[in-house]
Amino acid sequence: MNLKKALAVLLTSAMAISLTACGGAAPAAQAPAAEEAADEAAAEETEEAEEATEEAADTEAVAGDLSYTSLSLDDNKDLTASIKYIHHKTDREEDGTMANMIAEFNKEFPNITVTTEGVTDYAEDSLLRLTTGDWGDIMHIPAVDKSDLSTYFMPLDTLDNLSQELNFVSSWSYDGLCYGIPYMANAQGVLYNKAVFEKAGITELPKTPTEFLDALQKIKDNTDAIPLYTNYAAGWTMGAWDAYLGIVTNGDDTYVNQKFAHTANPFDDPGDDTGAYNLYRILYDACANGLIEDDYTTTDWEGCKGMLNRGEIGTMVLGSWAYAQMQEADSHPEDVGYMPFPMTVNGTQYVAAGGDYNYCINVNSSDENKLASLIFIKWMTEKSNWCYNEGGYTVVKDGANPDMYAAFDGCEVLSDQDAVAGEETLLNDMNAESELSFNAGGNDKVQRIVEAGATGSESFDDIMADWTAKWNDAQEELEVEVNN
Amino acid sequence: MSKTRTRRSPGEWLRSRDGQKFLVITAFMIIPLLLLFVFTYLPFGEMFTYSFYKMKYTGARKFVGFDNYKKVFTRDDCFGALKLSLYYMAGSVVQLALALYLATVLSFKVKLGGLFKGFMFFPYLINGIAIGFIFKFFYTRGFVFDTVLSWAGFNIENLPYWLKDQSINNWSLVGTSVWRYFGQNMVLFIGAIMSVDSNLYEAAMLDGATKFQQFKYIILPSIKTIVLLNVILSISGSLSAFEPPYVITDGANGTGTYFVVMHQIAHTQQKVGLASAMAIILLILIFIATIIQRLLFKYVFRNAEDEDINATTRREKKLARKRASAMKKGGMTA
Numbered sequence: 001m002n003l004k005k006a007l008a009v010l011l012t013s014a015m016a017i018s019l020t021a022c023g024g025a026a027p028a029a030q031a032p033a034a035e036e037a038a039d040e041a042a043a044e045e046t047e048e049a050e051e052a053t054e055e056a057a058d059t060e061a062v063a064g065d066l067s068y069t070s071l072s073l074d075d076n077k078d079l080t081a082s083i084k085y086i087h088h089k090t091d092r093e094e095d096g097t098m099a100n101m102i103a104e105f106n107k108e109f110p111n112i113t114v115t116t117e118g119v120t121d122y123a124e125d126s127l128l129r130l131t132t133g134d135w136g137d138i139m140h141i142p143a144v145d146k147s148d149l150s151t152y153f154m155p156l157d158t159l160d161n162l163s164q165e166l167n168f169v170s171s172w173s174y175d176g177l178c179y180g181i182p183y184m185a186n187a188q189g190v191l192y193n194k195a196v197f198e199k200a201g202i203t204e205l206p207k208t209p210t211e212f213l214d215a216l217q218k219i220k221d222n223t224d225a226i227p228l229y230t231n232y233a234a235g236w237t238m239g240a241w242d243a244y245l246g247i248v249t250n251g252d253d254t255y256v257n258q259k260f261a262h263t264a265n266p267f268d269d270p271g272d273d274t275g276a277y278n279l280y281r282i283l284y285d286a287c288a289n290g291l292i293e294d295d296y297t298t299t300d301w302e303g304c305k306g307m308l309n310r311g312e313i314g315t316m317v318l319g320s321w322a323y324a325q326m327q328e329a330d331s332h333p334e335d336v337g338y339m340p341f342p343m344t345v346n347g348t349q350y351v352a353a354g355g356d357y358n359y360c361i362n363v364n365s366s367d368e369n370k371l372a373s374l375i376f377i378k379w380m381t382e383k384s385n386w387c388y389n390e391g392g393y394t395v396v397k398d399g400a401n402p403d404m405y406a407a408f409d410g411c412e413v414l415s416d417q418d419a420v421a422g423e424e425t426l427l428n429d430m431n432a433e434s435e436l437s438f439n440a441g442g443n444d445k446v447q448r449i450v451e452a453g454a455t456g457s458e459s460f461d462d463i464m465a466d467w468t469a470k471w472n473d474a475q476e477e478l479e480v481e482v483n484n
Numbered sequence: 485m486s487k488t489r490t491r492r493s494p495g496e497w498l499r500s501r502d503g504q505k506f507l508v509i510t511a512f513m514i515i516p517l518l519l520l521f522v523f524t525y526l527p528f529g530e531m532f533t534y535s536f537y538k539m540k541y542t543g544a545r546k547f548v549g550f551d552n553y554k555k556v557f558t559r560d561d562c563f564g565a566l567k568l569s570l571y572y573m574a575g576s577v578v579q580l581a582l583a584l585y586l587a588t589v590l591s592f593k594v595k596l597g598g599l600f601k602g603f604m605f606f607p608y609l610i611n612g613i614a615i616g617f618i619f620k621f622f623y624t625r626g627f628v629f630d631t632v633l634s635w636a637g638f639n640i641e642n643l644p645y646w647l648k649d650q651s652i653n654n655w656s657l658v659g660t661s662v663w664r665y666f667g668q669n670m671v672l673f674i675g676a677i678m679s680v681d682s683n684l685y686e687a688a689m690l691d692g693a694t695k696f697q698q699f700k701y702i703i704l705p706s707i708k709t710i711v712l713l714n715v716i717l718s719i720s721g722s723l724s725a726f727e728p729p730y731v732i733t734d735g736a737n738g739t740g741t742y743f744v745v746m747h748q749i750a751h752t753q754q755k756v757g758l759a760s761a762m763a764i765i766l767l768i769l770i771f772i773a774t775i776i777q778r779l780l781f782k783y784v785f786r787n788a789e790d791e792d793i794n795a796t797t798r799r800e801k802k803l804a805r806k807r808a809s810a811m812k813k814g815g816m817t818a
Contacts (some may be wrong), residue, residue, distance in 0.1 A: 124751060131541065148542050233620075235734045297647035297737055298624035432540070432753050441752045447736040455650070 066374055068157040068181070069165060073108070073378060080111040081372035083365075084136030086119055086126065087183075088357060091325075093118030101384045105376065112372045122357075123441070137365045137373045140357035141172050141180045143440060146424040149179045154361040154370055156181060156377070166381070167395055168355035170418045181381055182355025184392030186319040187405065187413065188243045188341060189351065191326060195335045196225045196314045205339045205407060207349060208273045209282045212342035216291040219314040228286045229304055229313040230450055232296040238446035240318050241283060242439045244341050246416060247352035249275050251345040253414040260438075261423070261430045264482045266471060267464040274345050277464055280449055282342075283317075284460040287453025296450055305329035309336060317341075321356060323404050324391040339407045349411045353393045426480065434474035436467060535760035545757075552761035562749075562762055565742040566769075568654060568729075572722030572741075575658035579666045580714055586666075587673030588699055601674070605667040612664070616731025619660045623647050623732075650738045657728040657739060665721070669714050676707035705785065712781050719777065720770045742766060 092098050093116060102114050117136075119125050126142040129135040130152055144152065155177035156162065162169045162178045172180035197205075200219040206212040216227035231237035246256035250270075260266060269277040286292055293299060307313045309330035316322070320338060327333035340349045359380065361373045380386060387395050391402050393413075419426060431437045436445050445467070452458035475482055497503045535552055539545030556562045586604065590597050607615070622628045623646035630640050646656045684702050693701070704711070726743035729735050735744035742762070750759035 127541065145540070145543050232736070233734065235736070295625040295645050295648050297645070297653070297733060298620060298627075300624075432755065435749075435753045435755075437752060443734075444736060444740075444748065447734075451650075451737055454648075 066154070066156075066370060067161065068178075068374065068378060069161040070157075071374055071378060073375060073383075076371065076375055077109060078111060079109065079368070079372055079375065081368045082113040082115070083138060083369050083372050083376065084115045084117070085138040085376070086117045086129070086136050087140050088119060088122030088126075090118035090120050097386075097389075101380070101386060104384065105379055108379070109372075109375065112376065114376060133364065135362070137362050137369045138359055138376065139362070140183070141360045145428060146172070146174045149174050150177075150363070152360075152363060153179045154363045154365075155179055156361065156374065165397055167393075167397060168353070168415050171355055171416070172358050172360070173418065174424060180355075180358025180360045181377060182358050182395050183380065184321070184356050184387035184390050185353055185395050186321045186356055187351050187353040187393045187408065188248060188319050189338050189408070190341055191308060191316045191318055191322060192337050192339055193225070193308055193311050193314055193335050194337045195311045195332070196223055197337075199223045199311075200225075200314070206342040207344045208342055209278045210273055212282060213285055213289075213291070216286055216314065217289070220291055223311075223314070225312055225314045226293045226307075227291040227314045228283075229299070229307070229316050230283070230287070230292050230296050231299050231301055231304060231316065231318075232447055232450050233299040234301040235443040235447070236441070237301065237318065238450070239437075239439070239441055239443040241280065241446050242442065243319060243352065244279050244343070245276055245438060247350050247414045248341045248343055249279050249345070251348060251350045251412070251414075254417045256416050256439075257419040257427060258417065258423070259483075261426045261475070261480055262483050264472065264475075265468055267468050269464075274343055279343065280446070280464075281460060283446070284449050284453040284463075287450050288456070292450070292454070296454065309333065311335060320391055320393065320404070324389075337407070338404045340411045351408055351411045351413045352415065353413050354415045355395065356392070426478075429478055430471070430474050430480070433477055434470040436470055531760045531763060534757055535764050537757045539756050540754040541756060548757065552758045553765065555758055556761050556765055561740070561745055562742075562758075565740055565745045566723070568739070568741045569723050569725065571654045571658050572661065572725045573719060575655075575662050576715075576718035576722050579662040580669060580711075580718060582662075583666045583669035583714075584673055584711070587670045587677060588703060590670070591674050591677040601671065605671050607664045608668040610664070612727040613731055615660060615664055616727060619656075619728070620647075620732050623656055647733055648737065653733065653737060653739055657725075657732060660728045660732070661721075661725065665718070669718070672710055672714060673707065676710040677703055680706045708781070708785050712777070715781075716774050716777055719773050723766060723770055723773065 087093075087098075089098070098116050098118070102116065105114065106112070115136075119129075122140070123142060126135075126139060127144070130139070130142060130144070141149075141153070149172065157178050159170060159173045159176050159178050162181070166181060168182050168185050169178050169180070171182075172178065196219060197215070200215070200222040202215045202218055206215045219225055219227040246260065247253050252259070267276050267280075269275065269281075287296075304313060304316070305326050306329040308316060308326050309332050311332065323336065323338050326336045340351050343349065359377045361370055361377070365373065382396055387393075388400060388402060391404055393405070394401050418424075427438075428440070431440045431442070436442050448458075449460070449463060452460070452463060472482075474480075492500070498507065536547060536549060537545040538548045538551070586600075590601055594600070610618075625645060626640065629646060630643055633643060634640050644652050647653045680703060685698060688698050688702060724743050725741045726747070729739040729741050729744050730747065733739045735741070735748065740748070743766075746759050746762045746766075749755050749762070
């Protein structure tokens, strides 16, 4: 009996210790979830946990009197703090750009120590680190739900105040508060090689999908270059096609965040060379007509940069952030060009521009670190010139734009409007439910277009019909109101 | 627990020999048990509960009962992905046969045997991700593999696209996994073969057994535990194949195995509940596969052991017949 008892006591105490150890390590936001999971009675517990997180959210949103617009960089020159910044720009960490910027920053703020860490595979790793809570003071916001922003990050300012000084700040705002500021902004166009276009006899930049496909055909006929390099194997480069949805395809900046989720047939052919249908049709037809690389499954992202630079590739469909990398890749930076996406809606070419990754501040940092972090972010945004150097579209209102955007004269530059109140997470939910994941890592659906186009295994209309079916199923599952 | 012993107070009991033994055993076991519990059973239990919820990593969750399990069976991309495991199972048969053959050859005296062993074991030591990148270039059109084949007289025009052609790309991926793991299987086999008593070979040779008979009657029965282990490992490995398709093709172009699909559902679509259900189902499948293999092996090796007895009876019958005919002859001459 004694032996059994002692054993039982030992075992239970061991379990208890391990449980509390786990609970202690988890951040506050996770604690209700962990407790709930340990418990067997599930349904009611869930509701309680929800309420708990919501309450936490409410109190956080009111707290904090720091704000970006009221902060003066001149008043805090002698602040002493040590902050940590994790980001996704591993290339800039390695080539010393980051260190140089911080050295510049320290000339003005000598007592703020900034430690940086470039994280490879940022999209996934940062999410994991976020849930552990122990990641530093500043990060680039990963894919979290907007309703969870306040659990992790400090509000930087109200949306009204901030949008008077900066562009593209609405993408990570919730309930009128902004949680992120983009480190740079991208305009969505198409990379091309000027020398290849000249050699192929393309005198005017194509303005519609049909003209663009003609241009690709000319490149195939008149040069040795690959007309359109898909970058199929890298995956995320395929997901980049989603960025043109909305503003580019129909000139409506409210479409993606407000109307897309409610559209009954988003992938129908409008018949005038516009719309999502014709956006993806470019890719399908290019693959079907052999206007892409020979073996798309072994494309090499690092290698393609030099190939575009040298004129071995005609065009690549990627955001403007890629421009600087293409220029640096080899000896012909002057040949790398950037043009608006070839689609014209009612006589106007629209360009979608939006923030890249956003700076944000850890809500659990000390007040000192929060202040230092905000100073650092403000300095990076306004004084570091990082955005300009990366070839980014200006984040600061009326700031200078790099020369590469010359071809964008005459185009209408818009950025996506926010979702309406109460539907902030709707698009995310629709993306997850339908598994099409537009602008959210849905690479495989675009890869499928390439496979189908190149092998003829599916017709383009079948793929579009399938997407529509998935979209409609998700709308039904989430009980979304559908407009025709 | 006898009644006489319980009369001792707990303090006395702890100082006694039994108590000390108990203390030492628990003290030594508590750390490994704790680690096992915290990092294996606790997360597994959590995952099991997740599989009944509709949830993302962050945010609220909703109890949905067995819906996730139903979805796994009805969606054609989840359960259908298991078909790809057949490629990897076929590959593991080749891999084990090759490993067993080479192990048998190398366990006898071979010139430069150690060197060969080293070369063949080496791929196992390379990181799986690195192997993925190596083979990505290996299979690229006009790169390593095509070049080697063109030396052998193949015309590059007639060669398939190793990763693009959907009828062949899964075999290409299986090839990388065979290349990586057969050396490890081989080393395990060699280790087991080494433990076979060499007197047995000598005796067999005296009896006039061929090398194949030695393999069949001496080596195979002696190493059946290791064979079984390797088969179980490679079958469960082929059910959960992940690295080659994930690194080389990103699971695209018809190469998405169960694990890759699970990864996509868990991390891209963030349907954690569904992915957990997939994991539980895979676990059950691996259990079933293991049990079937155990039964099958019992059956196969029962024959192998009986063979010896049959052989003796046959031999005795033969001898009896010979003796009988000799007696007849003797009788006639007499």
